[in-house]
Amino acid sequence: MEKTKFKVESGIQLLTRLSSKKTTVDNFYPNLFQSGPKSGEVIEVFSNRSCSFLLIDMIIEAVLPIKFGGAEIGVLIINTDGHISLPALTAALQNKLHTQHHFGLHEDDCAKVLNDMIDNIFILDVFDATQLYTTFQNLENILIKHNNISLCVIDTLTAFYWSEQSFKITKMDIYLRNLLRIVQKAVQGHEVTILYTRPEYFNSSRDLIEITEACAEVPTAEKVNCRIQVFQNEDETFTANVTTSSDVTRKNFKIEFNKISWL
Structure with missing residues (x-):
């Protein structure tokens, strides 16, 4: 007889879920996503170089007020x-506000909006594997204390892989899935979307991970719902290949004056 599986949540998770209705990340960042991502989904960004420029732009759009087109x-x-x-995020936020003249903001209003956006950014600097696991264990407490958090960005999820290896080497794909499972369990019930980065080479198989591991249609343990590959072209522009369970799209952009312009 097949066993029925029930989703179990803690008393704290239940109280948090019932106490207030939070703003979620749904229909966020249309430059990359057609109709998503949705709460609980996992987004993977990978490249052979740092993707901080793209992450910063996404974070800005996330904290930007709804009336200005943000989440x-x-x-x-x-x-x-x-x-x-x-400091890098603050500079990018200031640039966003001062270049978007259609916002119609006066200087005083601009300062208030900027402070509000900065108040919605929570940065945890992690320097080793022990700190990383401690942070993951404390995620639920952080989300309870700051109930407005709807997006968790991890740059980079696999940063401490080599420092954790000893006599027996853990396969890269298994290591990645284990970490992802820990994070998903920690944010369960808090309506949070997970976005993490990894190096392009980080894969146990000779085949590309985007070929061997299909994207899941709905939030699933250890599975990615959207995979974004970023690479630089010969003409100095960039391309983002966005893969979901049902579609593959190609988006081009360039970086001018320290900001992203979509082509």
Whole structure:
């Protein structure tokens, strides 16, 4: 007789879920996503170089007020590579507000909006594997304390792989799935979308991971719902290949004056 599986949530998760209705990340960042991502989904970004420029642009759109076209949500950044900093984010936010003249903001209003957006950014700098696992164990407490967080960005999820290897080497794909399962369990019930980066080479198989591991249609343990590959072209533009369970799209952009312009 087949056993029926029930989703079990803690008392804290239940109280958090019932206490308030949070703004989610649905229909976020249309430059890359057609109709998503949705709460609970996992987005993987990989490249042979740092993708911090793209992550920063996505974070800006996430904390930007709804009336200005953003999602107006809280973003938690687990920073293992040191590529994302508050000064860099602040500079990008200021640039966004000052270049978008159609916002019609006066200087005082601009400062208030900027402060509100910065208040919705939570950065945790992590320097070793022990800190990483401790951070994951504390994720639920962080999400309870800051109930407006709807997007968790981890750059890079696999940063401490080699430091954790000893006599027996864990396969890269198994290591990645194990970490992803830990994160998914920690954010369960909090309506959070997970976005993480990994190096392009990080795969146990000779075949590309995007070929061997299909994207899941709905949030599933250890599975990715959207995979984004970023690479630079010969003409100095960039391409993002966006793969979901049902579609593959190709988006081009360039970086001018420290900001992304979509082509």
